[in-house]
Amino acid sequence: MxxxxxxxxxxxxxxxxxxxxxxxxxxxxxxxxxxxxxxxxxxxxxxxxxxxxxxxxxxxxxxxxxxxxxxxxxxxxxxxxxxxxxxxxxxxxxSFGISMLGPVLLESGSVDQIMEHIPKIVAGEIRWCQGYSEPGSGSDLASLSTRAELHGDTYTINGSKVWTSYADQADWIFCLVRTDFDVPKHAGISFILFDMASPGISTKPIQLISGGSPFCETFFDDVKVPERNLVGRLNEGWSIAKRLLQHERTMISSFGLSSGQSDRGGTTSMLASIERAAMHYRGDTDRLSDAVLRDRIAQFKIDSAAFAYTSQRSIEESKQGQGPNATSSMLKNYGCELNKRRYELLMQALGSQGLGWEGDGFDSDELQVTRQWLRSKANSIEGGTSEIQLNIIAKRVLGLPDIMSAGKAQGSK
Amino acid sequence: MALVLNEDQQLLKDSAQSFCQQLAPVSLLRRLRDSKDETGFDRDVWKQMVDLGWAGMAIPEAYGGYGFGYGGLGVVLEETGRTLVSSPLISTVLLAATAINELGSEEQKQELLPKIVAGELLVALALDENSSHAPSRIGTKAEKSGDGFILSGAKTFVLDGHVAQKLIVVARSSGEIDSRQGLSLFLVDAGLEGIAISRTHMVDCRNAAKIEFSQVEVAADALLGEVDAGFDGLDKVLDIARIGLAAEMLGSIQEVFERILDFLKTREQFGILIGSFQGLQHRAATMYSEIELCKSVVRAALAGLDDSGKSRQDIAELASIAKAKLSEVFFEVSNEGIQMHGGIGMTDEFDIGFFLKRARVAQHFLGDASFHRDRYASLNNF
Incomplete structure (x- = not known):
């Protein structure tokens, strides 16, 4: 002590x-x-x-x-x-290097890979992006088809990724590629790292309903990558991929943690307190006059507090250095749903002042609420949809039987 | 704040679990119901619970208790919730002993708490007057008369009121009906002249009573705490009891969920286990998530009670968070308990219905979810 x-x-x-x-x-x-x-x-x-x-x-x-x-x-x-x-x-x-790549690299990377990449992640020298989803592989991630073929000691990579967060601003990518097409889909995937400055890579931002473009389409055309950049063993990338997803879920679940807490950095004053905003716009002084909204906000804040205790308990229960486990799916799912609820309540709190798109008549906090409300809709899609998280809980945590034949659904085996 | 059980609490939990499974299973409650038992709980089983020290779990050692704290009492309550044990744990230990310990004079504590620890004394709290919980809506009058008081009014939903030897009566000594000012608590013998007690049979097979007080003369030393200034102390006692009740509810919720999971893994339809259907899997996964939140808030609230650094406001918030959350989730899970079992869940022969019945009583008692959401909003100034 x-x-x-x-x-x-x-x-x-x-x-x-x-x-x-x-x-x-x-x-x-x-x-x-x-x-x-x-x-x-x-x-x-x-x-x-x-x-x-x-x-x-x-x-x-x-x-x-x-x-x-x-x-x-x-x-x-x-x-x-x-x-x-x-x-x-x-x-x-x-950084995605901190929240996603670093932990799995420390677990599965070679000493050379760790020495090369980890110090730069710590220092913020290299910005990473995640090459996972593809146009034909969303929830069914393991069906991915971007191919990597080995010639001598160099892989040639062809294909495309989608929903690559900030690919247009990233320096390196950690990427899932298919290295064997003749085996069950989970058994032919490898996990590889490469420099986004390599010839043959192009990115194209995707404009979202919120107006922002945090995601890109990413195209690989005969991109050359040294063989030593493969992490773990050839064709055994799926287990690393799933492990990284657990870390990603833990990161995303923290979005829910900021809900309902006013003492947390990372939110503006307007976003910090739904009830204060609701009272401010209604001109209420001691008590929120909309009784239904008041009840919903109270329920939301109670759930947020319960969720924060659960995140804390999950840290206390985890063994030193063990990292996240299957309960990361529960935290991810609940945290995302909470964050979506938070923005729906904020929209209700602001009334017509939360419905502006741009220009005069709305201050920047108000416009931010509108845009972030729209952005929050992605929370239950990115990092594995809520439906996929519920599948994982049902099978891995509760031990319920799998109706699909083994290995078809993402995360089922 | 520790949200995981320590070694002592884990041992206590294991021993409470084996006791309840072996000596107080759900079939005991069924037998009490079917035999229209006059006491409403099994006195032999209660005696054994007392012998295990459960009545003195949270009572300080200075008054004969075991100083295990509310964390200790909480794990016991959780296990009694798993098998729906009917006993004076809620009425006498959680409510009355807490009230005496928090509000009583040194003399009252010395006299009464050791008797509660020894299982010699049952005490009930006579609080509610209406069909919904409203601790300041007290019309029962306490009028000064000589050195003492005269009580008159009516109480309802008094747990174990028909078997208690003593009653703690919340009465209005001054002020208007909804005022928090002017409330006083009295500790009186249940057999005093003018007290009429009638037992009510509740849907969960446990006891409650309606009690009328007609010009009941009580002495000055019957006062528990200060005259006119009883509300704050009462509110604290209620918060402790709300948290303890939430712990009991947590046990019941987990039990229902485990029974659901067992059924999903054994019942076949269309030639496969029904647990492979995504429609049921997602509902089960959603319940699991909510139950994980329930565990966390109950642990946090119990730890809060044993943490001297927590303010009165902290405890009030924790109590309302716990009671609101557990009430909501018990509602959902008890309903799913019936629905997911299908037809067999509707039969009296099957135990799951007992949990649905207990759920509604426990949800309501000491404030339901909407009561506590309202209270939480008020505590947070909105």
Whole structure:
């Protein structure tokens, strides 16, 4: 206990001295730090904050210190997180390298691969994207057909991916490719890493109903990739792919965690409190006058609190270093549904002021609510649809029988 | 805050589980119902529960209890929920002993708590006057008379009211009917002149009573806590009981869900197990998720009760979160318990109906989901 108390004290002192003032305010969308070769910092404090956190490995607190991580144990990481929240510190670095690739690379990558990539993820030097879904392979991900053929010690990759988040801004991609077409679909997939600057790669942003374009179509035309970039064994990429999905779900479930909590960095003041917004727009002072909306908001906040306790319990129950398990599907599903509820309630709270698209008559918070409400509809589709998550819970957690023949559905085996 | 059981709590849970499965299974409740048992619970089983220390679980050692905290009492309640044990655990231990411990004078605690721990004394809380829970809607009057008071009014839904030796009566000593000011609590013998108790048979086969007080004379030392200022203390006692009740509900919910899962894995139609149908799988997976949230809020609320760092506001919020959430989920899961079992779920011979009946009583008792959502909103100033 004593060393933990010491750790808490020194952490608090360090944060006090090193977290710039402007990094202790609610995050605004344009200032989220993704890192990468072409990283831009709208606020110079963001750069400073990233450099200071990365130097201690605290962008990846539990990763081994020998690869640049923080080397913290579970208890210390919890304390660090509490201390960051205490001062409302912004997330120093947001990255798919941290939330998805890094954990599986540490589990399944070769020492050379770890040495090459992990320190750059910690430092935010390389920005990663995820090459998973394809036009014909959505929920049935394992049916993917982008092919990689080996000639000498080089793979040639042809095909296309879709829903590649920020492919147009990423430096490297972790990608699922088919390396054997003559075996059951799960048995011919490999997991490979390559530089997005390689010749033969092109990307095309997809405009969403929200007006934003966070996703791309990505095309591979005779892209050359060294054989040593294959992670794990040839044709055994599916197990790595599924493991990474568990990490992805854990990340997405955290969207739900910010729901209903006003003390969390990452949301603007308007988004932080649905009930305050609802009262503000109705001119209510002590009690929300719309009794039905009041009840729904209370129910939402109760579910959000219950969900936050469940996320906390899941961390307490997991063994040191074990990472997420099948319950990540439950957390992902519930977190996404909560986030969607949150935006529907915010829309109700704002009334016609939540229905603007652009231009005068609406302030930027109001317009952000409209756009994020539309964006939130993807929460229960990306990272595996809610229906796929329920399938996984039914089969893997509850042990219910699989009606489809073995291995057809994503995640069924 | 620890949301997982510690080693002591886990051992307690295991022993409570084997006790309930062996000595107080659902068939015991069925027997009490079928024999129209006058007590409404099995006194031998209650004595054994007392011998295991369950009546003194959360009572401080200074008053003969075992100081296991509410975390300890909670795991016991969870296991009694699994087999629908009917006992004075809710009425006497969770409500009355808590009230005496929280509000009583040193003398009252010294006199009464050891007797409750020893199983010698049953006490019931006479609170509600209407068909919905409203702790400040008290019309029962307490009029000053000499050194004492005269109680008059009527109470309903008093758990174990017909077998309790003592009653804790919430009465209005001043103020208007809905005011939180002017409430006083009295600890009185159930046999006093002017008290008329009639047992009511509830749908869950447990006991409640309607009680009338006609010009009941009580002495000044019957006061539990301060005169006119009883509400805040009562509210805290109710929150503790709401959390304990939520723990019991958690046990029942998990039991129903496990029975559903067993059925889905054994019942065949169209030549295959019905558990392979996606329509049922998704409903089961949704219930699982909700139940995981229930476990977390119950653990958090129980841990909160044992954490001296928690404020009164924290506990009130935790209690309303727990009671609202558990009430909603018990409603859904108990309904699915019938529907997913199909025709057999509708038969009295099959046990699942007992859980549906208990669900509605437990949902309602100490405030249903809408009561607690309203309360949660008020606690959060909206």
């Amino acid at each position: 004593q060393s933990l108390e010491k750790f808490q004290k020194s952490t608090r002192e360090w944060l006090q001295a090193n977290c710039p003032e402007s990094m202790r305010t609610a995050m605004v969308a344009e200032e989220v730090v993704w890192g990468g070769r072409n990283a831009s910092f709208k606020n110079p404090d963001s750069k400073l904050w990233l450099e200071r956190m990365a130097a201690r490995g605290w962008t990846c607190p539990t990763w081994p210190a020998e690869y640049g991580g923080g080397g913290l144990n579970k208890e210390e990481a919890i304390i660090l997180n509490q201390e960051l929240r205490r001062i409302n510190a912004r997330v120093a670095l947001t």
